[in-house]
Amino acid sequence: MTQATSWLAIPADSDFSFQNLPYGIFSTAASEEKRVGVAIGTWIIDLAEAARLGLFHDWEARYAEAKLVFRQITLNAFIALGAAAHQALRQRLRQLLTEPEAGLRAGAEEVLVEQAAATLHLPVQIGDYTDFYSSQEHATNVGKLFRPDNPLLPNWKYLPVAYHGRASSIVVSGTPIRRPWGQVLSGEATVPVFEPTQALDFELELGFIIGKESRLGVPVPAAEAENYIFGLVLFNDWSARDIQRWEYQPLGPFLSKNFASSISPWVVPLAALEPFRVPGPVQDPAPLPYLQTTGALNFDLQLTVEIITSQSTPAVVTRTNARYLYWNIRQQVAHHTVTGCNLRVGDLLATGTISGGEGPDAHGCLLELTEGGRKPLQLPTGAARTYLLDGDEVVMRGWARTENSRVGFGEVRGKIVPSAYENP
């Protein structure tokens, strides 16, 4: 296949290749208004400015609601235009990037912004956030710690277990993460104490952004589910394991995860990941009919987690791949809506922690990597961690690779800062 290439120089190792074209919200010191951009190499295409220059004139004429969608503080209005509009804009962007005479090159000074000079913001106004639990390796490893006799519960292989998460505290990559206080029951105690968590963990996840409303009362069949997906993000669902252990029965995690989750600033369109589809694990027992899917529905996305501390050399502690996920996105959407629950543009469906692979580092959270805090993780130059300390920074990365280019998410980064208040 001949690869179309751009007149714009794109570094070969960039996550933001010509095949990617992810969407985000950005601002600059010179122009503080938030607006929609597309990442390409080390640049951002300022779509609001490009529209002002008339580069999307034909596209705007075709979609009634398209006017001003790029001058919004979130992607929601753009997402709501629908798949045909997204596909047409993607084609136009490829044309602008390959045909120097199409107008982008002439307007480059106004339209191209250096990523290094931009501030990235939360890309989507998230309505509801649902977190699945779709990695068999993760569910088994965690189950062993919380329920040694009964790690994978009987329902796990019949339905994609999930719970509702907190949307208000989802923050963009780079936002500092404040160590939460909470109730903890220590050792043999019968009365909890109130203290800053001593078991602050990351969770490596992918998230799917809903691109189309579904109607209340009307399930979305698995075969149609991907029509409801706009794109993917990388996601860190920070967790306080000691708080979780004490609070989670019988209604699930609440405070142990409501203090913050971090999202990548760039939303990668589903179209960019088409070349990287792979079959998921064999599902045995066979799912019930409404959950049955066929074909290559997982994504071959390499995922890493790096920990940066002041006492060690930055170290990649997790290496895994999204291909290991047991339940795929079609099954998650079909299950979520089978009761008639409606989806809205901007909802987030996350995979749950992703683990899987061969190495000792094939675990997507410290709970697994340290076997529940019993086996400290050795970092280069002698430092060790069970859970995260104040000042530690966690950097997640995710990408797919072809011979010619990468399609990736950039980073999701968050640094732990001390709790700002005293015990009341």
Next chain:
Amino acid sequence: MTQATSWLAIPADSDFSFQNLPYGIFSTAASEEKRVGVAIGTWIIDLAEAARLGLFHDWEARYAEAKLVFRQITLNAFIALGAAAHQALRQRLRQLLTEPEAGLRAGAEEVLVEQAAATLHLPVQIGDYTDFYSSQEHATNVGKLFRPDNPLLPNWKYLPVAYHGRASSIVVSGTPIRRPWGQVLSGEATVPVFEPTQALDFELELGFIIGKESRLGVPVPAAEAENYIFGLVLFNDWSARDIQRWEYQPLGPFLSKNFASSISPWVVPLAALEPFRVPGPVQDPAPLPYLQTTGALNFDLQLTVEIITSQSTPAVVTRTNARYLYWNIRQQVAHHTVTGCNLRVGDLLATGTISGGEGPDAHGCLLELTEGGRKPLQLPTGAARTYLLDGDEVVMRGWARTENSRVGFGEVRGKIVPSAYENP
């Protein structure tokens, strides 16, 4: 105390007395635009129209963002104005209702709309919805059914247990409720079946609408928590018990509650409920310091649930009172935010099912009333119910009463309709 009275005739048994003045969103056949109204007796005060006539001129001049807040499809913009603006508007409404020369009487034909002629809509755009589990009677009764040996878990008296709920499927009173399908594990089976729920239940709850943003990372102390509450609603958190039993471990209820919750169209301001404060139950053991509160923090609100079927006379099956709730709203807000989780205007915090009181009908859901479906509920004229059948209608009511008047929520009503689709 001399009771101020209105020149407008208000039926003595109306929930919407001069002391109440709840807010909602309505439209009429003559004017289909959604707008803000206040219920009074059998009328709605059309605040958008009243503003157009200049009746809020001084009030609008004092609050910079007040212009056009009544011409919105939800209350959120009005709520975001803050407590001082709400208090001032409430004073002005009382003036308009007591002083015939103040202008409302002269404009009555334009401003007063008969409730019977109005359509009521979802009052608030709900960001995040949190459901607590704050009735000890309910938690104990349900715990016995799901975990006979261990009904009230050890954490229950130390923290207000809660989980995140689904916001997208919250609907206004009167919306039909479609029976959901889901996975159910029957009797001794080891493999689930997919079928319409056979255990569709109601849950009688109150909800608190958040009126003020809190900052991410900054807990709200219990003593300040009520500053973050705009008002209260009556709430039915429909549940499918058979789906719940199979899915809820280990992350809590998901599909069993995501298909619909019903909310009252009227939001009763906290100020209207001040005369009805009562102390809650004694809390033993004493809560941890961040959860300690003193004073009369519960509300003496009588609550009923009526079931209407085609085979029986309408029958009140539940009679209880909000005063029995173990955890109060200050404790719920303090707990929710103690990690730094932020609240946003329009978030909903619900109490969980309310049970408590002397009678056999002091239970807020069928799961309790029928002891898990084992003891059918006898309805007048011979019909019986374990769980709800298609065509059944559930009507919840809630009110407080003084010698002179009632302050109430009106109704939350929902009728069960059959599932609209076939097993795929």
